[in-house]
Amino acid sequence: MKSxxxxxxxxxxxxxxxxxTAYNPIGQSCDTPGGYxxxxxxxxxxxxxxIYECASTDEFVYVAGCSCPTCCEATTSGAYCx
Numbered sequence: 001m002k003s004x005x006x007x008x009x010x011x012x013x014x015x016x017x018x019x020x021t022a023y024n025p026i027g028q029s030c031d032t033p034g035g036y037x038x039x040x041x042x043x044x045x046x047x048x049x050x051i052y053e054c055a056s057t058d059e060f061v062y063v064a065g066c067s068c069p070t071c072c073e074a075t076t077s078g079a080y081c082x
Contacts, residue, residue: 038050051065
């Protein structure tokens with residue numbers, strides 16, 4: 001029982017760390033052409049959120065900037081600024 005609790009705690013910390021960490025995928029390789037996502041990084045769009053796409057070149061490209069650091073939402077049908 002203790003190992004389950006410890007594992008759950010490690011997963012929870014990893015998830016929280018991922019949420020708090022800024023990420024810039026632009027220029028990195030991808031394998032789902034046409035897929036969209038949201039991200040936020042201080043070096044892109046003035047630190048505000050942005051939409052990126054996995055282009056046909058199998059590389060993430062910048063699509064559009066949003067107006068605040070948390071103003072982007074990715075869904076199964078795409079991504080959009082909120």
